[in-house]
Amino acid sequence: MILSVPLAVAVIGLFIGSFLNVCIHRIPRGESIVFPSSSCPGCGARIRPWDNVPILSYLILWGKCRSCKGKISIRYPLVEALSALLALAMLYRFGLNASFAVYYVWTCALLVITFIDLDHQIIPDSLSIGGIVAGLALVWWMPVSYLDALIGLGLGAGLLIAVIYGYFFLTGKHGMGGGDVKLLGMIGVFTGWQGVLFTIFTGSLVGSLVGIPWALLQRKNMQTAIPFGPFLALGAFIYVLFGEPIIAWYFGILA
Numbered sequence: 419m420i421l422s423v424p425l426a427v428a429v430i431g432l433f434i435g436s437f438l439n440v441c442i443h444r445i446p447r448g449e450s451i452v453f454p455s456s457s458c459p460g461c462g463a464r465i466r467p468w469d470n471v472p473i474l475s476y477l478i479l480w481g482k483c484r485s486c487k488g489k490i491s492i493r494y495p496l497v498e499a500l501s502a503l504l505a506l507a508m509l510y511r512f513g514l515n516a517s518f519a520v521y522y523v524w525t526c527a528l529l530v531i532t533f534i535d536l537d538h539q540i541i542p543d544s545l546s547i548g549g550i551v552a553g554l555a556l557v558w559w560m561p562v563s564y565l566d567a568l569i570g571l572g573l574g575a576g577l578l579i580a581v582i583y584g585y586f587f588l589t590g591k592h593g594m595g596g597g598d599v600k601l602l603g604m605i606g607v608f609t610g611w612q613g614v615l616f617t618i619f620t621g622s623l624v625g626s627l628v629g630i631p632w633a634l635l636q637r638k639n640m641q642t643a644i645p646f647g648p649f650l651a652l653g654a655f656i657y658v659l660f661g662e663p664i665i666a667w668y669f670g671i672l673a
């Protein structure tokens with residue numbers, strides 16, 4: 419009985435993850451996320467419902483399309499699993515209430531943004547600006563005040579604009595894009611200003627730890643090496659899940 423709520427949440431998370439795969443594929447191509455139903459990217463054959471069960475179908479079909487036997491990316495079951503884990507993480511954080519629903523949908527948007535940014539180096543406005551509008555409309559169900567959300571929005575966008583102009587002033591090059599500005603503004607609505615500072619710090623730290631070795635290995639220019647959006651998304655997720663205890667611990671050490 420105690421386990422039944424997390425189990426149900428995880429299963430729903432898997433099916434929502436299946437929908438998120440559709441979003442990741444179609445939103446940057448400007449296609450509808452509702453119609454038509456899913457088809458194999460290789461041969462175009464329609465995927466029947468019993469071949470579209472999260473994770474299980476991938477395992478039963480050995481990661482191959484039933485029609486053309488083309489390889490199905492491991493990313494499909496990965497996104498489904500991540501979606502279920504995000505749902506469980508938000509359940510653990512908020513309990514079964516409206517905040518859980520709001521923040522689970524928000525982490526789903528961050529997940530979709532992460533993979534679209536990795537694939538296309540863009541962050542669609544429908545997700546960033548759409549998230550800002552949705553967040554401001556749902557503040558009542560969030561653990562931030564309306565003022566906090568607005569300050570978070572202004573600080574998030576303003577801070578990155580300052581970083582972009584500062585970087586351009588110092589190096590004459592463009593480091594980040596406008597998509598990151600709108601994303602950090604959107605994150606600020608859901609986390610308040612403390613979350614913005616935590617996100618930019620954590621995102622930059624993890625981004626450097628991963629990005630610098632990766633760029634050296636690839637022998638690529640740092641500017642084009644790796645998109646920043648996924649690291650902002652990760653930093654924001656860590657803040658919502660563990661931000662308060664981490665900040666309390668940090669200031670406890672200082673004091």
Ligand SMILES: [Zn+2]
Nearest residue numbers: 458461483486
């Ligand atoms: Zn196929």
